[in-house]
Amino acid sequence: MRKRLWHGFLVPPGVWLLALYVVPLAIVVAVSWATTDFLGSPIYKWPFFGWNTSNYDTVFSYTFVPAFLRSLGFASATTALCLLVGYPVAYVIARYGGRVRHLLVVLLILPWFVDYLIRIYAWIALLGDDGIVNGWLHRLGLGGNPPVQFLGTWWAVVGGLVYSYLPFMVLPVYASVERMDPSLIEAGKDLYGTPWQTFRHVTWPATFQGVVAGSVLVFLPATGDFANSLFLGSPHTAMIGNVINDVFNGGGYWPLGGAISVIFMLGIAGFMVFYLRSAARASQESAL
Amino acid sequence: MTTPDSASAAPRTDRRRFLKGAAGVALGTSLYSFGDPLTVLAARTRPKALKPDGDLLYFNWAQYIDQGILKGFAKEYKVKVHEANFTNMQGMLAKLRAGVRYDVAFPEAQFADQLVRANFLLPLDHSKLANFEQIFKPLQNPWYDPGAKYSVPYSVWTTGIAWRSDRVNHALTKSWNDLWTHPETAGHTFLLDDYQEVIGMSLLRNHVPNINTTASSQVSKAVAEILKLKPRLRGFTSVNTEMANGTSWLTHMWSGTVYQALLVMKHPETLHYQVNKEGIPVGSDCLVIPKNAPHPNTAMLFLDYMLRPESSASNTKTIGYPMQTRTGLATYSSLVKKYPWLQVTFDEVLHGKHFLPQTGSGLQLWDTAWAKIKA
Numbered sequence: 001m002r003k004r005l006w007h008g009f010l011v012p013p014g015v016w017l018l019a020l021y022v023v024p025l026a027i028v029v030a031v032s033w034a035t036t037d038f039l040g041s042p043i044y045k046w047p048f049f050g051w052n053t054s055n056y057d058t059v060f061s062y063t064f065v066p067a068f069l070r071s072l073g074f075a076s077a078t079t080a081l082c083l084l085v086g087y088p089v090a091y092v093i094a095r096y097g098g099r100v101r102h103l104l105v106v107l108l109i110l111p112w113f114v115d116y117l118i119r120i121y122a123w124i125a126l127l128g129d130d131g132i133v134n135g136w137l138h139r140l141g142l143g144g145n146p147p148v149q150f151l152g153t154w155w156a157v158v159g160g161l162v163y164s165y166l167p168f169m170v171l172p173v174y175a176s177v178e179r180m181d182p183s184l185i186e187a188g189k190d191l192y193g194t195p196w197q198t199f200r201h202v203t204w205p206a207t208f209q210g211v212v213a214g215s216v217l218v219f220l221p222a223t224g225d226f227a228n229s230l231f232l233g234s235p236h237t238a239m240i241g242n243v244i245n246d247v248f249n250g251g252g253y254w255p256l257g258g259a260i261s262v263i264f265m266l267g268i269a270g271f272m273v274f275y276l277r278s279a280a281r282a283s284q285e286s287a288l
Numbered sequence: 289m290t291t292p293d294s295a296s297a298a299p300r301t302d303r304r305r306f307l308k309g310a311a312g313v314a315l316g317t318s319l320y321s322f323g324d325p326l327t328v329l330a331a332r333t334r335p336k337a338l339k340p341d342g343d344l345l346y347f348n349w350a351q352y353i354d355q356g357i358l359k360g361f362a363k364e365y366k367v368k369v370h371e372a373n374f375t376n377m378q379g380m381l382a383k384l385r386a387g388v389r390y391d392v393a394f395p396e397a398q399f400a401d402q403l404v405r406a407n408f409l410l411p412l413d414h415s416k417l418a419n420f421e422q423i424f425k426p427l428q429n430p431w432y433d434p435g436a437k438y439s440v441p442y443s444v445w446t447t448g449i450a451w452r453s454d455r456v457n458h459a460l461t462k463s464w465n466d467l468w469t470h471p472e473t474a475g476h477t478f479l480l481d482d483y484q485e486v487i488g489m490s491l492l493r494n495h496v497p498n499i500n501t502t503a504s505s506q507v508s509k510a511v512a513e514i515l516k517l518k519p520r521l522r523g524f525t526s527v528n529t530e531m532a533n534g535t536s537w538l539t540h541m542w543s544g545t546v547y548q549a550l551l552v553m554k555h556p557e558t559l560h561y562q563v564n565k566e567g568i569p570v571g572s573d574c575l576v577i578p579k580n581a582p583h584p585n586t587a588m589l590f591l592d593y594m595l596r597p598e599s600s601a602s603n604t605k606t607i608g609y610p611m612q613t614r615t616g617l618a619t620y621s622s623l624v625k626k627y628p629w630l631q632v633t634f635d636e637v638l639h640g641k642h643f644l645p646q647t648g649s650g651l652q653l654w655d656t657a658w659a660k661i662k663a
Binding site: 035036037038039040041054055058063064066067128129130149152234235236238242243246247248249250251252253255256260 | 375376378379381382385402403405406408475482483518519521522523524533534535646647648651652654655656658659660662663
């Protein structure tokens with residue numbers, strides 16, 4: 001009886017996953033093999049017979065490789081920068097934040113209460129050719145006419161991505177630092193470890209799980225992001241999310257968009273398996 | 289009788305029923321996405337007398353109408369106007385295809401053509417449209433809807449090239465080639481964010497007169513030329529922001545958007561526009577009533593209200609695109625008197641190049657080409 005009750009709790013999440021995850025995913029896969037009718041609605045074919053594979057041929061041609069690589073490159077750079085900025089921030093807040101550390105965390109995520117797109121527009125207002133920063137530069141006599149072009153560059157896109165996803169790195173690292181027993185660091189120092197050695201052999205391994213979690217949380221949404229490249233980038237910084245967006249909003253030929261999405265998901269899934277396995281191995285090795 | 293087992297039977301059936309219901313929801317969702325909307329839509333009979341039969345469910349681009357018209361209509365007929373917006377034509381088509389119900393929608397001509405041919409629209413009883421004769425005569429029989437059986441025209445525009453004379457000194461040559469070769473504008477050039485406009489423009493430059501060709505060699509060549517232009521591009525845009533704020537010096541642009549830029553610029557005299565000798569794409573929007581409109585009478589009243597001379601005049605002034613009525617075109621002429629290059633001539637409207645709907649393998653060819661341009 002009681003067991004049944006507990007199993008009952010699995011029903012809502014199960015239904016949720018089925019309806020909002022499995023079914024839509026299956027539809028994306030089905031669309032990728034479909035053809036379209038006069039109005040562009042997909043015509044689904046029974047599996048294996050009459051499937052339209054021409055869109056996969058397109059995806060596997062060289063055409064979209066640069067956008068795939070850009071997505072991976074931008075997301076990797078974003079993850080590295082988030083780690084570089086986020087780790088010290090999380091560490092300092094967790095170890096030296098004292099009684100106000102929860103407040104500091106709230107302050108850190110405060111901008112994220114504002115809509116994602118509004119925050120990207122704020123960057124446009126700041127960095128645009130007629131933006132605030134160019135205004136300052138002009139007044140200080142440091143250029144500004146013609147204005148410095150900040151937007152439309154790959155680093156503007158990566159900057160936007162870092163800004164968008166930084167909390168996803170800070171929060172897991174913060175949790176892992178906070179969970180760590182501070183006496184471990186004292187022990188490291190007692191054993192005549194330099195600060196670097198103590199960090200390398202004590203703190204880093206103890207917080208490594210947080211770093212792995214943070215990296216996954218930053219990397220995954222960053223690879224699929226299209227808004228930053230759309231608003232802060234140029235035609236030369238298109239990520240795969242932009243291409244998919246353009247397929248759906250351009251001609252609206254869903255099967256091609258579906259095929260790019262499926263291949264992209266498989267690629268990212270493969271990449272994540274590889275990453276998590278090597279992270280697990282690294283964490284085992286450093287524990288030895 | 290009451291054993292522990294049977295006591296627990298009740299919640300179990302409940303849960304089963306719940307699961308069944310949930311499965312029904314999931315199945316319903318998938319059927320909804322798989323279903324053919326044509327069979328879902330039931331044909332409606334035409335109203336006998338024109339009295340509003342409910343609030344107006346209005347579906348258009350955002351900020352693409354004089355809000356005073358919506359307010360005036362609501363007041364006169366004592367109905368509410370529920371405004372819904374789409375952000376592009378594909379979004380509009382997807383909603384209508386999925387059977388979402390609106391009373392009046394604003395498709396572009398080639399999408400209206402698709403909706404007419406797919407039998408998605410309610411036929412209009414012209415005797416109920418007191419202002420039908422306001423429509424500029426040749427457009428009472430538009431190419432996308434012979435006899436205007438299902439639509440009344442809205443705005444019209446040409447596609448050309450706009451530039452800022454405060455940034456650009458070198459003269460343009462009235463050719464699409466200016467986008468490729470203008471000596472001062474590399475890195476400050478924008479193209480329209482529209483797959484048909486971009487590929488069609490490149491086809492015209494390649495002297496392919498059919499801007500709807502599905503010959504893959506012609507489309508590939510057009511794409512190859514755009515890819516050569518791409519290093520000069522700063523971006524793709526369909527709005528006036530970049531031209532107005534100076535980010536763009538040379539832009540592939542719609543005449544109506546040029547007019548909107550004039551309205552917001554500090555020095556509008558620096559903005560110029562040309563149509564090009566290889567061919568002038570002409571686009572237009574119209575108003576239609578979907579077959580599944582919940583309030584077709586209110587919709588008919590709204591169509592007629594839009595055709596009134598005072599609506600045509602105020603709307604043309606607000607959105608900067610001429611309404612295709614006698615009043616609308618006259619209002620526009622006087623609006624752009626200062627900018628003769630912005631005139632949309634009757635000749636252009638009637639003999640310009642029209643984009644047709646791309647479907648089936650043509651759509652696959654064109655959308656794949658677009659993805660290649662954007663990747």
